[in-house]
Amino acid sequence: MSGVVEVSRLLVRYGGNPSPTLEEISLSIPRGSVYALLGRNGAGKSSLVRCLLGQQKPSSGKCILFGEDVWKHRARLMAKVGVVPEDPDAPPSMTARQLSAFLSRLYPRWDEASVFERLRRFEVPADTLFGSLSKGQKALVSLALALGSAPELLLLDDPTLGLDAVARAAFFDELVGELADRGTTVLLTSHDLSGVEKMADRVGMLKGGRLVLDEDLDALKGRFRRLRYANEQTEDPALYGQELSDFDAVRVKVRGWGVEAVVSNYGDDAFARFAAKEGVVDAEASALSLEEIFVAVAGEASPGRNT
Amino acid sequence: MKATLAVAAREIVERRLVLLGTLLVGLLPLAVPLLPGLGGAQARDVRFVAAFYLALTIAVAFPIAFGATILVSDVTRKSISFYFSRPLPAISIWAGKLLGALVLTISGACLAAIPTILVDGKRAFASFDTSGPAAVYFLLTILLLLATAHTLSSVVRLRSAWIVLDFLMVAFFAALIALALRSLFLAGFWNLDEMKHSPEWLAWWLAAPFIAVLLLASYMQVADGRTDARRSHGALSATLWGLVALLALPLGGLALWVSAATPKDLVRVDGIQAAPHGTWVGVSGPVRFRGSAEASFLFDTASGRFVKRPFSWGGSVAFSADGTRAAWLQGDLGFFEQKMTGALRFTAFDAAGPATIAFNVVGNAWTRLALSPSGRRVAILDGKILAAYDVSDSSHPKQLAAVRIEGEARPFVFVDEDTLRFFPRLFNSNRKAVAPAALEIAELSLLSKKLSLTGRFERESLPLLRLSADARFLVGTRRTKDDPSAPQILTLHDGRTGALLASLAEDLRSPSLRFLTGRRIAVAGIDGRTGVLTIFLESEHGTAARERTIELGPAARLVLGSEIAPGRVAIALFPFKENPPASRRAAKLALVDAASGEVSLVADGLVPADQSRWWSSPFVPPAEARSPASLLFLDADQRLVRLDPATGTQTVLIGRAK
Numbered sequence: 026m027s028g029v030v031e032v033s034r035l036l037v038r039y040g041g042n043p044s045p046t047l048e049e050i051s052l053s054i055p056r057g058s059v060y061a062l063l064g065r066n067g068a069g070k071s072s073l074v075r076c077l078l079g080q081q082k083p084s085s086g087k088c089i090l091f092g093e094d095v096w097k098h099r100a101r102l103m104a105k106v107g108v109v110p111e112d113p114d115a116p117p118s119m120t121a122r123q124l125s126a127f128l129s130r131l132y133p134r135w136d137e138a139s140v141f142e143r144l145r146r147f148e149v150p151a152d153t154l155f156g157s158l159s160k161g162q163k164a165l166v167s168l169a170l171a172l173g174s175a176p177e178l179l180l181l182d183d184p185t186l187g188l189d190a191v192a193r194a195a196f197f198d199e200l201v202g203e204l205a206d207r208g209t210t211v212l213l214t215s216h217d218l219s220g221v222e223k224m225a226d227r228v229g230m231l232k233g234g235r236l237v238l239d240e241d242l243d244a245l246k247g248r249f250r251r252l253r254y255a256n257e258q259t260e261d262p263a264l265y266g267q268e269l270s271d272f273d274a275v276r277v278k279v280r281g282w283g284v285e286a287v288v289s290n291y292g293d294d295a296f297a298r299f300a301a302k303e304g305v306v307d308a309e310a311s312a313l314s315l316e317e318i319f320v321a322v323a324g325e326a327s328p329g330r331n332t
Numbered sequence: 333m334k335a336t337l338a339v340a341a342r343e344i345v346e347r348r349l350v351l352l353g354t355l356l357v358g359l360l361p362l363a364v365p366l367l368p369g370l371g372g373a374q375a376r377d378v379r380f381v382a383a384f385y386l387a388l389t390i391a392v393a394f395p396i397a398f399g400a401t402i403l404v405s406d407v408t409r410k411s412i413s414f415y416f417s418r419p420l421p422a423i424s425i426w427a428g429k430l431l432g433a434l435v436l437t438i439s440g441a442c443l444a445a446i447p448t449i450l451v452d453g454k455r456a457f458a459s460f461d462t463s464g465p466a467a468v469y470f471l472l473t474i475l476l477l478l479a480t481a482h483t484l485s486s487v488v489r490l491r492s493a494w495i496v497l498d499f500l501m502v503a504f505f506a507a508l509i510a511l512a513l514r515s516l517f518l519a520g521f522w523n524l525d526e527m528k529h530s531p532e533w534l535a536w537w538l539a540a541p542f543i544a545v546l547l548l549a550s551y552m553q554v555a556d557g558r559t560d561a562r563r564s565h566g567a568l569s570a571t572l573w574g575l576v577a578l579l580a581l582p583l584g585g586l587a588l589w590v591s592a593a594t595p596k597d598l599v600r601v602d603g604i605q606a607a608p609h610g611t612w613v614g615v616s617g618p619v620r621f622r623g624s625a626e627a628s629f630l631f632d633t634a635s636g637r638f639v640k641r642p643f644s645w646g647g648s649v650a651f652s653a654d655g656t657r658a659a660w661l662q663g664d665l666g667f668f669e670q671k672m673t674g675a676l677r678f679t680a681f682d683a684a685g686p687a688t689i690a691f692n693v694v695g696n697a698w699t700r701l702a703l704s705p706s707g708r709r710v711a712i713l714d715g716k717i718l719a720a721y722d723v724s725d726s727s728h729p730k731q732l733a734a735v736r737i738e739g740e741a742r743p744f745v746f747v748d749e750d751t752l753r754f755f756p757r758l759f760n761s762n763r764k765a766v767a768p769a770a771l772e773i774a775e776l777s778l779l780s781k782k783l784s785l786t787g788r789f790e791r792e793s794l795p796l797l798r799l800s801a802d803a804r805f806l807v808g809t810r811r812t813k814d815d816p817s818a819p820q821i822l823t824l825h826d827g828r829t830g831a832l833l834a835s836l837a838e839d840l841r842s843p844s845l846r847f848l849t850g851r852r853i854a855v856a857g858i859d860g861r862t863g864v865l866t867i868f869l870e871s872e873h874g875t876a877a878r879e880r881t882i883e884l885g886p887a888a889r890l891v892l893g894s895e896i897a898p899g900r901v902a903i904a905l906f907p908f909k910e911n912p913p914a915s916r917r918a919a920k921l922a923l924v925d926a927a928s929g930e931v932s933l934v935a936d937g938l939v940p941a942d943q944s945r946w947w948s949s950p951f952v953p954p955a956e957a958r959s960p961a962s963l964l965f966l967d968a969d970q971r972l973v974r975l976d977p978a979t980g981t982q983t984v985l986i987g988r989a990k
Contacts, residue, residue, distance in 0.1 A: 040493070040562055080416045080559040104419035114414040118346045130338040131418050 028053035029178055029210040030060070030077060035086035037072050045084070046072045048234040054227070056177075059204065059211040061221040061242075061315075064231030065323050070214040071111060073231070074182040077212065078108060090178065104133055107171030107209075109184040113163035117156025121166045124155065125173060132174040143169035147195055161192030168196060172203055179203075181213045185220065193217055200224060218316035228315065232323055242315065249275075249318045250291035250310045255283035258304025268302055271295050275321045287313065287321040335420050339428020343402065344435055351439055354390055358444040361386065362451060376452055383448035391441040395474045398433035399481030403554065404489050413559045422555035430478070430547075437474050469536070476539060479546035483572065486553065490565040501573040505580050510667075512580070512587035513538075516625075517668045518642065519590045523624035545575040593619040593627045595638050600970035600987045602626070605648070606942045606961030608801065608954065610655025611635075612681055613941070613961060615972065615986060630658055630679060630686065633960055633974060633985055639679055639686045642670070652707025653801070655959075656681050657723075659703050659710050661695045672696050676712065678723055691729050693721065704746040709778075711752055713741055720752070720778050733781045744776075747803040752776040753828070755799070755806070756789050773830050787829035800847045801954060803827045804874075807836075807845050817841060817909075822855060824876055834876040836868060844892040846901060849957050852879070852926050854901050856892040863887035863905045867926045882929045884922055889915075893940020893965075895957035896977050899926045902962075904939040917968040923977060934980055937968035 030053065037047040047069045054060040064070050075081035076088045079099030088095045090102045115124055121144055129135040144151050147165040149158065158166060164184050171179060181200075185193045197220045203209055204224065215221050221228075228245055230238035238245065252272070256265055265284050266277040272288035272295065283306075291310065300308040313321070344351075361382035365375040403426070406412035415425045487498050516522065549572035557564025597619040605614040616628035630639040630649065641649075642662060649660040658681070663674040676693040679686050693712060695701070700713045709732065711720040718737050721729040737754070744754045754774045773787035798807045806825040812818050822837040822845060837843045840857025848854055851870040856863065863884035868876035884890070888909045893902035903922045908915040921938040924931050941964035942955040955961035964985075965973045971987025 075413075075559065078413075078417050080413055082556075082558075082560075082563065099416070100419050100421040100424075102419075103417060106417070108417040110413060110417070112410065114411045114417075116342070116346060116411065116414065119342075123345070127338060127342055128418065131335055131420060133419075 030054035061225035068231040107176030254308035335424035340431040343432025395477035400485035515587035607651035607655035653705040657707025894962035
């Protein structure tokens with residue numbers, strides 16, 4: 026194990042729920058990389074983040090940060106971790122200035138100037154009660170505070186949820202700048218896939234409590250393609266898609282003009298063979314955005330669960 | 333520590349408005365002089381009282397409010413994650429919040445009183461106990477309220493299935509602890525009177541572990557539950573009930589252990605009553621390894637069988653003359669103390685074993701009772717009503733008579749199966765107050781249910797009385813002066829009429845008397861510094877003639893025991909008047925042959941077990957000559973010992989060597 030984050034066979038089960046929220050999850054995040062953890066609501070993202078923060082004890086398996094079990098050594102490890110939670114949890118009766126002063130007593134290194142500089146850039150007042158700030162402002166204050174300790178690892182749990190486009194842009198711009206400056210390792214969960222796509226090195230996707238995807242973003246985008254073609258071999262729509270046998274078809278939809286499929290093992294040679302197949306007409310392949318890949322993979326998600 | 337203080341400071345800062353509010357509320361007592369009709373010192377007093385109760389209210393309300401919210405609300409609102417995603421150890425989060433609540437409470441109480449102190453000066457609260465222990469009690473009270481409120485709030489607000497366990501456990505352990513404490517209190521495990529400190533000390537020794545358990549459980553709730561409400565409740569419940577079990581189960585075990593004491597566990601015999609015949613004795617004393625607990629038993633000195641009796645005011649037991657039955661009043665048990673009312677218990681010493689029956693015959697600590705010579709009848713004088721029962725069928729007592737006895741309650745005995753005899757009162761500490769009826773001797777026939785006067789004592793000569801086993805004689809002891817160490821007059825009276833028959837001693841200190849076989853009467857006492865035994869012979873006319881006087885040797889005090897064989901009397905001679913262990917160890921046991929006057933010293937440190945004591949009934953017949961009880965002695969360690977007079981062998985029956 027050499028990653029900043031190592032998750033090994035993580036199982037999380039809540040109370041009397043018969044099916045686990047997270048089932049045998051294993052992943053590794055190397056230092057300096059940005060890992061985007063994707064999944065539909067209830068897929069288990071927040072549970073994984075809580076486990077990584079040492080706030081949730083796994084039913085089995087381990088979460089290792091910087092080589093140490095985070096459940097056992099949470100307090101020490103949190104000195105190296107910055108967190109932006111899904112729901113801003115800072116005490117509402119404190120201002121950003123007071124929060125910074127409070128946190129400065131807890132972290133071995135605390136850069137108060139950088140906190141206020143970021144707040145200035147975000148145009149968030151430092152002397153307004155946290156509870157009085159807008160959701161976007163709270164997220165930005167949380168980010169400023171998370172970066173105040175110059176963390177080696179940032180855990181961002183859907184931080185842009187509910188933010189407007191401007192706030193989202195400010196948030197991600199700051200992150201990109203931080204990464205460029207310091208090479209901080211980031212684990213990010215978000216539904217803002219376009220924002221994630223600009224930053225992420227690697228992507229993991231949770232579906233029904235299982236990690237169904239875990240690979241570099243470039244490789245992921247390289248192997249996913251949308252194929253469109255007509256099929257002259259048969260007029261029975263039930264038989265459409267059989268010609269895709271050389272591909273791992275994630276999703277197949279029959280349109281009025283033909284077939285649209287998303288495949289996860291695209292290759293130019295394979296596509297050439299496919300296009301030459303009898304009955305396949307006007308075959309074309311196009312790249313997918315991360316969001317499209319996510320929709321294709323997670324689209325047929327199992328019923329949502331509370332995490 | 334730095335992190336803890338940071339968390340505490342944050343809590344205080346967050347609730348700073350509460351402190352400001354208490355300061356403002358603290359101004360209210362200053363308006364007291366504005367009330368109509370108040371002024372000067374009176375206004376100051378009212379102001380102080382108002383400020384005091386204000387501070388007290390805050391000292392009670394704040395810990396309850398903060399205990400119910402400070403941690404639990406953080407968990408339910410999920411805002412506790414703010415702390416857990418920081419480099420804060422769980423103990424700093426827990427202790428910081430606890431410290432914050434404590435500071436807020438104490439500050440709030442003080443702030444409410446400050447305006448009054450500023451106006452009236454410190455003398456306003458000068459009467460307060462600000463000593464160390466008082467401060468500790470104050471702090472413990474706040475912690476108790478805080479921890480209890482937190483626990484209850486967690487149970488209710490975290491809304492997990494653990495609440496079912498909580499309800500079951502609280503019911504189980506509350507019952508277990510209450511029963512265990514009740515058992516220990518009733519057994520006298522804690523002697524509140526003799527405790528070094530007041531009962532509050534005990535309360536705090538029970539409360540302090542309770543506080544510690546609640547605080548530890550709340551810490552585990554934070555440390556192990558962290559941000560997970562269900563797990564948080566689980567950690568609280570598991571720790572709480574685990575620790576409560578650790579304390580309560582041993583407490584229950586201790587209660588069982590204390591209540592399971594047998595005669596073998598008696599450290600020494602403090603009280604003993606021997607049946608005139610047979611092998612049964614009533615014994616009581618402290619039990620080893622059981623705190624201050626004492627136990628009381630009917631004990632068979634031959635077989636070791638026993639009947640346990642709760643140690644109570646009903647300690648005195650009535651044996652039948654033949655030693656086959658015993659009866660006593662056993663105090664009813666309240667929740668933590670014994671009531672002063674009780675019900676009759678009756679034990680028959682059958683061959684198969686002792687069988688004890690509880691009768692629905694009630695009495696109280698002042699009720700007197702007597703058994704007939706055969707033990708088949710029992711009489712109880714409760715208040716002014718004397719009731720007699722036939723207990724031949726011990727499961728169905730049959731009332732024979734219920735007669736109203738006028739005047740004060742007096743001692744009585746069965747002189748035969750059908751006749752009860754009433755005697756004058758025992759003590760006459762205030763002679764002027766003696767009512768004429770208290771001087772009378774009367775007999776009640778259970779056949780005719782008639783009470784008839786048979787004799788009377790003169791008021792001036794009313795002595796301390798003892799009765800002969802056959803009820804023929806009464807023996808009176810009267811002081812010549814108020815000084816207890818002065819010589820006393822010992823007189824022999826007719827048991828039925830009270831008529832003076834003979835004066836047996838006039839110049840002995842602490843005289844005592846035994847009726848011996850062969851119509852002999854032994855009178856022992858201290859003459860100067862020498863123990864003296866005088867033997868009298870009953871004449872045919874009922875008077876007594878001096879047969880011989882035997883010098884027993886140097887003694888400051890003596891105990892006249894039973895006849896261990898016809899004509900052989902056991903007497904313990906003490907070198908000192910008092911009864912410290914040294915005097916008991918130095919005591920000499922002499923066996924005196926009444927016929928020949930021969931004195932033989934047989935053992936050191938033994939005292940006859942069958943001796944009259946000031947608290948035992950003077951109407952209990954002494955052990956019969958050569959009965960097993962006549963061979964029972966208490967050694968220097970107050971162990972019950974059986975002496976073989978032929979060999980001098982001592983067999984310890986009850987008690988432990990020190």
